[in-house]
Amino acid sequence: MAFIKINKENFFHNLSQFVKKTGSKKSIGIVLKDNAYGHGLELMAQLSQEFGLTQAVVRTYNEAEIIKPYFEEILVLGDSAIVDEQCSFSLNSLEDITNAQVGSTVELKVDTGMHRNGIAFEELEIALQLIKEKDLILKGVMTHNRSADELSSELFWQTKVFEDVKKTVKDVGFKNVRFHAFNSASALRLPCYNEDFIRLGIGAYGYSELPDIYETLDLKPVLSLWANKVSTRKVNQGQRIGYGGTYIAPKDMSISTYNLGYGDGWMRSSSLASFVTTNKLPFLGRVSMDYISIESTKEEICIFDDALSAGKQLGTISYEITTQLHSDINRVVV
Numbered sequence: 001m002a003f004i005k006i007n008k009e010n011f012f013h014n015l016s017q018f019v020k021k022t023g024s025k026k027s028i029g030i031v032l033k034d035n036a037y038g039h040g041l042e043l044m045a046q047l048s049q050e051f052g053l054t055q056a057v058v059r060t061y062n063e064a065e066i067i068k069p070y071f072e073e074i075l076v077l078g079d080s081a082i083v084d085e086q087c088s089f090s091l092n093s094l095e096d097i098t099n100a101q102v103g104s105t106v107e108l109k110v111d112t113g114m115h116r117n118g119i120a121f122e123e124l125e126i127a128l129q130l131i132k133e134k135d136l137i138l139k140g141v142m143t144h145n146r147s148a149d150e151l152s153s154e155l156f157w158q159t160k161v162f163e164d165v166k167k168t169v170k171d172v173g174f175k176n177v178r179f180h181a182f183n184s185a186s187a188l189r190l191p192c193y194n195e196d197f198i199r200l201g202i203g204a205y206g207y208s209e210l211p212d213i214y215e216t217l218d219l220k221p222v223l224s225l226w227a228n229k230v231s232t233r234k235v236n237q238g239q240r241i242g243y244g245g246t247y248i249a250p251k252d253m254s255i256s257t258y259n260l261g262y263g264d265g266w267m268r269s270s271s272l273a274s275f276v277t278t279n280k281l282p283f284l285g286r287v288s289m290d291y292i293s294i295e296s297t298k299e300e301i302c303i304f305d306d307a308l309s310a311g312k313q314l315g316t317i318s319y320e321i322t323t324q325l326h327s328d329i330n331r332v333v334v
């Protein structure tokens with residue numbers, strides 16, 4: 001298998017950039033879902049704790065259990081609410097309220113325009129009533145901004161709807177409720193000082209998918225993907241390399257096989273253009289199951305150290321490149 005280097009200095013640098021905007025480490029919840037976007041769940045939990053973060057966000061209760069030793073508070077986005085002192089659970093529908101365990105701590109998600117998850121604004125009063133009747137502890141009310149990473153005014157009307165949500169929740173008499181709507185893109189675009197809580201994902205890992213005009217922070221990629229040499233061979237001009245023999249050696253050359261492939265979460269890629277590594281070495285021919293061929297004799301090569309540009313080559317975004325890297329890949333902190 002390939003291996004991954006996690007650059008601790010860059011991770012701390014990114015977190016510091018956001019702390020400058022929030023004014024406090026306390027209001028940042030590091031999003032560790034999907035194996036910390038492929039960076040490694042427990043490893044990134046450890047590093048987040050070392051940096052001084054006290055809150056995390058995950059998708060499943062399983063993930064929460066793994067990282068409990070590292071955090072004071074954990075928000076679980078995608079599992080039914082149960083009583084757990086350390087965890088709060090997001091409620092995405094009226095049904096979720098029905099399924100929540102009596103006495104559990106919850107955060108109600110309201111749909112302010114993304115139409116993916118959350119109760120409708122019109123259902124808000126009913127939802128709050130149900131929460132009271134079931135003796136759930138309402139810790140937070142949240143929403144997700146639909147297009148904070150696009151140039152548009154939608155973010156602003158979503159924010160406006162969320163203001164009405166806040167008012168309703170307060171009018172119904174709930175106290176000590178935190179309100180949160182910010183992901184990385186919102187945190188990059190907008191002032192953060194007054195936010196109760198920011199759910200910080202991709203930005204912490206060093207990426208912004210925002211148009212350049214919103215480049216407000218200097219973020220550095222945390223993850224790089226590396227492969228080891230398996231063997232070296234000489235091929236003669238005209239010989240074919242890899243599955244399907246799509247690459248024909250234009251000259252006699254020394255090529256090496258490296259241990260990166262589908263099992264690592266690397267895509268075969270539908271495009272015909274071959275992937276080019278950080279040091280400008282193209283993959284020769286196709287990714288062949290668990291191996292690639294490259295004209296190099298180096299023991300280790302860096303496949304990519306910037307998932308945003310790697311994603312551009314493969315026609316996708318940084319989230320997808322890092323998130324699909326297999327959890328079995330060895331991750332080392334440098």
Ligand SMILES: *Cc1c(COP(=O)(O)O)cnc(C)c1O
Nearest residue numbers: 031144183184199200201202203
């Ligand atoms: C994944 C997720 C986030 C983090 O989003 P980024 O764009 O990675 O910062 C925040 N909130 C919710 C509800 C999410 O599901």
